[in-house]
Amino acid sequence: MHRRKFLGLMGAAGAGSVAASTARAASGKHFEGYPDSFAVLFDSTECIGCRECERGCNEVNGLDDPERPFDDLSVLETKRRTTSDAYTVVNKYDVPEQSEPVYRKIQCNHCMEPACASACFVGAFQKTELGAVTYDPTVCVGCRYCMIACPFHVPAYEYDKALEPRIMKCTMCYEIRLSKGELPGCVEACPTEALLLGKREQLLQVARRKLQAYPDRYEQHIYGETEMGGTNWLYISGTPFENLGMNTNLGDTPAPKFTSGALKLVPGVVALWPLLLGGIYAISRRKDKIADQEREQSVEQAVAETKEQARKELEEFKDKAERDKKKEIEKAVQKAKEEAEAERKDEQGGSDE
């Protein structure tokens, strides 16, 4: 291959590698959490399903008025999820062994390694040092990949807005409350302190102490301690977490790790493919060249053979012609001799009479 072509391919490989080196950000290291980040502990045994948290969130965040007021508890008869009007909802669950239903508050879990932040291709989500995962509507393109990525089915989209649709999800009241050292709307509103705000490490200790002190009351597991690599919203419950509609099969792998493997291969492809393809190209060109050469060679050979053949024939013809000529000359000489002889005899015969 020509030097120029080779250099061109290497250039492509290099340029691609540089661009793809940003994929390093998707490495598989595990994030232990910002120290002193806040978290919320939800104790399902204290939750009475009064929906004051929903009201608090709605007021503090200035969301639209809901269709049915917050003291209408009949909405609890259907299972709801977060929507573009509601950062958080409370659901009621009937547990077979218990006569009383249990309740769970659903909102963004503010994962330690959020799937939404990993998935967003404009970096609209950020895991802040205070622990909250915030959303920046000024860069969001609206691709909704975060909604695909979130294992908790949390982000909602303003489909009804034509020009400024946003993703809507709980922000732990970061801008309005948390960054000012105040309580998030839901935590402040809860009358039974089923929601506890504190440093994540401390809340884990609180939860463990509760589990130890009341082993009959609680399921011996803190949901969110390790799920999806750990979340900043922790749950303890008096009934198995499946009964609260929570997915207990989520595993401990943080979401970014699922795609970091694929992204790590990018620089590899960019580096190797030019070599591979260049090699194939070189081989195929070489094959063509050799085929051409062989063809030429065989043509030459054929020509040479033909020439040789012609030359030989010519030689033979020449020889034959020579021989023929000689014979002719001999014949002629012989004839002349004979004639001369005859003439001489004739002359002699005349003188004898």
Place this chain on the structure above:
Amino acid sequence: MDRKRFFIILIGTIFISSLIFAFTATSKEYQEQGSDSEVGSVRIDAISQIKELSMPTVRFSHDMHTDVLEKQGKNCQTCHVQKEDGLIFFYERSGSIQDSEALKTIYHENCIGCHASRHEDGASSGPLDGECRSCHTGNAGKRSQSFVMEKALHYTHWSSEDIAYQDAEKNCGACHHQYDTEREVLYWEEGAEQNCRYCHKDSEQDEIRTMRQASHDQCVRCHARKRDGVKDAGESGPIHCEGCHSKKAKQRIEHASRKLKEKMGEIPRLERGQPKVVLMLPADGGQNTERENQQGGVGPVPFDHRSHEASMDTCRVCHHKSLEACSKCHTVSGSEKGGFVQLSQAMHETQSQRSCMGCHEQEKKAASCAGCHDAMPAPEQTGESEKCRACHIQGDQVPSVAEAIEMNATNRRETARLFIEARDTTQKLYEREDIPETVTIDVLADEYKAVEMPHRQILLAMAEDIEESSMAGYFHRERGTLCQGCHHNSPASKDPPSCRSCHGKPFNEKDPLKPGLQAAYHQQCMNCHEAMNVDEPANRDCTACHEKQGTDEAAHQ
């Protein structure tokens, strides 16, 4: 060409229909048929003990068959083999068989054979040959309620004149027996009756029949025999599964038990020569005199055996392996016989159903107690003298373990009786006038008005609820103990601290387990109501406790 086209169309149709099927199948949630919980259905899966089943289990309606056979004038021996003094409660065989093919033959030939002969006679019959899945449905359902010989039922039996054992005064021997391994014979020894399950387990061990076999043989056979001899068949016990094992049967027994209590005040005590009071010691009356044993134990425990009997249904709750003293197996350091469970564990393990403290913990879960006790963290053995002395007698004036071991049985009993009678098991509470009638909670009144709490009414209602309990009466040592249910983490007193003296601002980093004042109020009241099944005021009925402040709350609508 025609064949080719046909072939293509066929393939195409198959593909499209499989696509349609696949799409619809993904959306349908295939629901398993719910299992039947019919009592009286026996699950036939004997072969599953031998090898993996190739057909689903058979659900056999025993009661239905009993009825049908009864109508025909046939008895249990139609299907059950009769041996010397009893029926073998296997089907058509006298013991367990390990050959799966033989088992299959037994069941098929006998069951289907009977069905076939009925069918020939023109009567309705069960499934016949070839109708495999009519029997092998796999819906064997829930196993029926296990049966507990409650005291009332036991009384019915041992007081009955229809049940007699040879010429003995008592008729315990009619059911209770022991086995002489040398002479290989069953015999009854008076005063040595044991609980059946001590020997008869759930699975056959050492050639002792299972509880299922033994109990059915003992009970059902006798009931069947009696039925033949007694005019009013209702007076002998049931021979149908649902006669003992159904929910209805349980209710019947409970009803009879209540009636008995009403008539006689309490169910008469099972007389087996057991003590009324016991002085519990680490050693079992001199047989274990190892120095180790003598040095173990805080102090002897005077134990009111008789009153504890009254609150149990069966001895097996505490005497789980044998009717002997606990310390016989559970020695101070632990022995192999006791599974290396030390005496202290056996007595104090709070998670166990049969230890002293474990059972007491269970009692505290009752609705009358749970309001206060649910909020208390799991107890830990702290070694506080007063806590131990609630049960153990300990001090310079009272006999120590070593001294008690030296006593003879009579003295020990006397000591125990004295201490037990000295215990004050009456309800202790402050005078009515000393208990505030209403408490106005107005510190946080903001969105809502102050709470006018009917303090005295609540307290007196709770006290009345536990009036009858001598355990509550004893363990609530002081007059202010009941108050500590709400006025917790402070000493018992006539003027206990108010909630707001400890509970203040929420989310205190230094004390994260202590809720703020509002949550303290709500958690304390609401959790207690939930635990004690108090429906009003409901948790979310805010105005039931405090009226709303102001008139116009339209802002929230």
Place this chain on the structure above:
Amino acid sequence: MNRGALMSDQETGKGGSKLSLFHIVTGVILLIGVALTVYRFTQGLGPMTNLNNEYPWGLWISFDLLCGVALAAGGYVTTAACYIFGLKKFHIAVRPAVLTAMLGYLLVVLALTYDVGRPWRLPYPFLVQSGTTSVLFEVALCVMIYLLTLIAEYSQVAFEWMRMSVARSLVMKSILFLTVLGVILSTMHQSSLGALYLIAPYKMHPLWYSSFIPVYFFVSSIVAGMSMVILEMSLARRFLRHKMDEAHEQGYETVVLGFGKAAAFVLAGYVSLKVLGLAVENDWSYLLTGFGALFLVELLGFFALPAYIFAIAARERRVGIIKWTALWSVLGIVLNRFNVSLVAYNWNLKVGEHYFPGWMEFGITIFIVTLGLVLYRYCATRMPVLHEHPDYTDTH
């Protein structure tokens, strides 16, 4: 001049009524499309689509994006075959394939402007703020650069048409570079479209979720490309024969047979990879469920079967069968993309909560496809795609 002689009289000469029917139908569809476009940008996505919070990606992503990108893979496959692997017999397929690919990607970007909430912000990841941990970022970057690559590759045709020889020769010199770049970029974004779903393992059915999804998507894109080339050459031969020169007419059979044979191999490889994936993840038990039936129908009926038929037809030199099998294979790719994005995704939601596209979503999709057809026809009838430009005969 020359150009005119090649085009207009043949165009208006042949079958006047057939052409105007095409114009009418496509015209109506395009008008409806414009109306829907106005609706989309004045009313938003909500009134127009059945998208909801559980299904943020619907028909437009499944078909227009995923299928569109997969089916436009003919560009890199054909150019790679011709220029890198040196298989000159595919030369006549290069330009149509590049045209299809370029139009395909342009329409993918167009479809995105409908689907995305704020399409004017589509350049943001490159200009304002980048989320480089995102697979979608890589997809976007690669698609953007690849689109430019395709435009560059196609510019050769455009330059010939506009008789700009200098520009044209520049492009010709960089053909190899562009081809290699195209293969690299295609590998990355075809596989990354599958890798998008890697982040949601708990929402995907195990039969379709695998750490090998990127490989599956990439390999199936090769198949898709080849099948599409076969299909469009066949369609061009049927409807635009008058535009084809002798080389294209004669070479058609070679191309179809060649790609058919290649597709057989690649499909067989794909099926083996899928089976391998099943074994690695130990998903055999899922095959006995309803989803398993669908999976088997997709794999065996739409991937294994075409592999077999391609192979036999290539051996027997049955061009007609290869054509139909190519169509079947394309349907298989579409089915696969739909299965991954709409059936396997959120498979465990209750039945009533599943998504089905609304009529307006179908409308936009049909509009976009029609636009593609119209543009293809426009280019193929005017530019030297199906024939060699008489002045530029040195394309190799």
